[in-house]
Amino acid sequence: MKHLFLSLFVVLALSSCKSTFFQVATTQCDNLKSEQNALFFEDANCKVYYNLWSEGGNAGFLFHNKSDLTIYVNLAESFFVKNGIAYDYSLNRTFAKSVSQSFSNQQSVSAWGFKNGLPVLNSVSEDGKASKIADLSVLMPGLFGGTDAKEKSTATSSQVTYSEEPIVAIPPHTAKYFSEYSIYETLYRDCNLLLYPSKKQVRPLKFTSANSPVTFSNIITYSMRNSGDDIQIKNDFYISEIKNLPKKVAIKKVFRRDCDNREIKEWHFTDAAVNKFYLRYSKDGDDSKY
Template sequence: MKNLYFLGVMAATLLSSCSASFQVVETASSDVKTDGKEYVFNTNEVAVHYNLWDGRGNILFNIENKSNSPIYVDLDRSHLIVNGSSVDYYLEEETTTSVKSGAARGSWGTLWSDQYEVSRKAKMKKVVEVPPQSFITVGGRTIISEPLSDCGINKIKRGGIASSGTFTESDSPLTFRNYITYSNSYDLASANVVQNEFYVVRVHNMTTSTFNGKTIKEKDCPGEFSKERAELPFAKPQNIVLKMKSSSAF
């Protein structure tokens, strides 16, 4: 059965060695593909791009309209389903949203980096129009809020990392499904559904130094001073990262 459990019920578990600073949760999917740069689901009409790493435990995805006509996403009938529990993406209350603009096609770097962002307060629309050859960003719902734990990953040994065993879709401690409803007409007369399912395959607890990896020096332009950045060897679109509580106890 599922050996991992949410760490919130084990708040008093002590680490006899180094304290974990980060947890990285590896996920997999039978229908969403990745090449290391993108985690994407494609149809002839739409593409759904996921970046679980940037979500920090929350779902974050782009819905791209690849067609030459508008599509209409029904957020009131679109849901995140975690271990069978469903929440929809539409929120009744007024929220602060981010409007992003950038290239809808291209490499992972183009999709997620070449953008500008404007925040504004507004009441969320139930139906959002996506013009041809463009995308919208949807997110904000929580996949996982507390780190996972089992006896195999509670104690970090030499090397600054402790890893769980490997899980399959049938025994994964955490599964989640993205259910997106959209239509080609504003009145939603004929609805289409995209469903993407994910599950946890492995969990790693690690120290900050292991999480950061090597220090990399690079220049944006010739003649500039070198800039340093962390390697972040676990930074992949299919990985979820959680910050652990800074204490000798989890």
């Protein structure tokens, strides 16, 4: 019976173990340049920055106005497009924000005086003159249990609602961030792509813009303050490579020193880049090969 229990425990322990894997996708965009930790598009008036690295892929962008005039981004004419399907950036949402306030108002009902060189509390009559000497329970309420004031507490709350504007103004030499959509959230499966590879079995799949499983783009429409003419930016991306990695390959241990020169252990992605993104998944009793 003891051996049966131990065997059952081992089976349950093994079945509860999950091996973690990462699917890493690399993208390509022909009209973007690279700068430090970002990809960017640039014209005479603005720079549009991208950093896709996140789980599911961050399709958002930072719009930097490098001109001396205010730029107006028209969200009603701006779209995220994935595999030919357009998604609006102007969502016409209404947000509610709760605002609360609380305050106390302490109203004194007495006046301080002195008797025999000691402070005492004089009750105040209607004419404002001291009428009598108060006892110590009124003089020192913290010690003798009395009080010399009435305190009123008031709390108010309100709700402020505001709607999204279809036109977003960006002042000169400032930036605003726009983010609504992920690139994809479902694993790409293929007969030439092992789902649970070992380190030696990792084989990336390559794609062109013509056969890529996922193409996406941002269409951004803006205008300048002194001109009614719309200017449209289109940044077209496609996935050029997909590979599945076991956790031991995807993540590495890194040591760094803090301000007190203590060694701190951190875990970093080995394949992180601004033109890549990833999906995390686990092998949980799944016998699928691809």
